Amino acid sequence: MNYGDNNYSTNSYGGGGGAGGGGFVNNYSGSQGGGASQQTPGSVSRTRGTSTLRPVTIKQILEAVQPHPETEFRIDDLELAHITFVAQIRNISVQATNITYIVEDGTGIMEVKRWIDTDSIADDSSSSKLAANQYIRVIGTLKPIGGKRHVGAHQIHAITDFNEVQYHLLEAAAIHLHFTRGPPEQFAPAGSTEATPYGQPANIKGRDTAMGGMGGVQGGAGGANCPPNASMMARRVFDAIRSLPQNNDGIHTNIISQKSGMAMPEVLRGVDELLTLGVAYTTTDDSHIAVMDF
Amino acid sequence: MSEQAPRINAPLLEQFQNRVVRVVGKVLELRGDTATIDSHGSITIFLDRDSQLIVGRATEIVGKVQPDLTIKVMSAVDFGTNIDFNVYDSLVEVNHLYKEIFYDG
Secondary structure (H helix, E strand, C coil): CCHHHHHHCCCCCCCCHHHCCCHHHHHHHHHHHHCCCCCCCCCHHHHCCCCCEEECCHHHHHHCECCCCCCCCEECCEECCEEEEEEEEEEEEECCCEEEEEEECCCCEEEEEEECCCCCHHHHHHHHCCCCCCEEEEEEEEEEECCEEEEEEEEEEECCCCHHHHHHHHHHHHHHHHHHHCCHHHHCCCCCCCECCCCCECCCCCCCCCCCCCCCCCCCCCCCCCCCCCCHHHHHHHHHHHCCCCCCCCEEHHHHHHHHCCCHHHHHHHHHHHHHHCCEEECCCCCEEEECCC | CCCCCCECCHHHHHHHCCCEEEEEEEEEEEECCEEEEECCCEEEEECCCCCCCCCCCEEEEEEEECCCCCEEEEEEEEEECCCCHHHHHHHHHHHHHCHHHCCCC
16 A cells, blocks of 8 residues: 555655755655655645545545645645545536546545646547546546535546455545555564564664654553554654654754655644643653653 | 436345445345345345346446335335446445545535
């Protein structure tokens, strides 16, 4: 399950926007030099969420929140870039510039627009074969226009193996649970240092912020874990603190922000949550946070 | 067409009386405008004129659960012959366990 990875790639140089220029070239050289670690230099706010493809239900699309006009939509407090879903066509209307499909997946109804590309005739014929009641997979982006949402489709294709309908809904549920309750590995039996279901040793610290990965559990004695009900934000703060050398003074929130690549308001919300959960405490002042090592 | 049609199977019919639901099942028998499908238990369904079911194949129906736990079909789609019904049963379970992303109420 790779969907989350890009989203959480963080700037391991510690700087804000100043660390790097364009993403692709630096990213490439970074992975050449840095071995296994996946680094995405550049502005955190620009790289986060821009290259993800998330499987969703139409209900999730309808309930996606847009904190401010002109900003990205969010599901489970996570920015959306591209989305994909499987649904049944209920109506097709061909217009001069686009084909509008009304689709429904049992969780809600959505309008999907496919712009007609006059240059590619082959494309047109493939989508004109679609008929009402047919199941399709849509890949696109969520667009708000005049308060009404629709999905601008990059690609639409007919479902031929109907197991894909069930598969998609289960995948959407798995991703939703991943982001709201944390990776599945944490629900493995405690203290297990044996292989996880994914065949990786459980004692690899997979959620290490420098790696940008999300999975994994800290196995073995002395490993501290976030409570299962902690949000993703709290988890990332927790991991950022854990990844730094511990001392009695705790870690300053600015350092947490740099280390985790999170904006300060998000860090503070994560810190608040950790304080409430009783897994972290403030030290010399309110800006220095230490985690309980239990 | 109702906006939401939760996915259910035979054991959940009673809980969804008078609601529009989706069911994936295997067509067991056809008798004129009624049919029997198996979805973790058998369900009697009343077909609309357009539904074309084929015995032995999987189908997905959208319809309303009647007080006698039969389903009045609004639309049906042929789902072929290779559907893994165990996966469907798991999906039904997940649907109701984590209904926040599937349906209201």
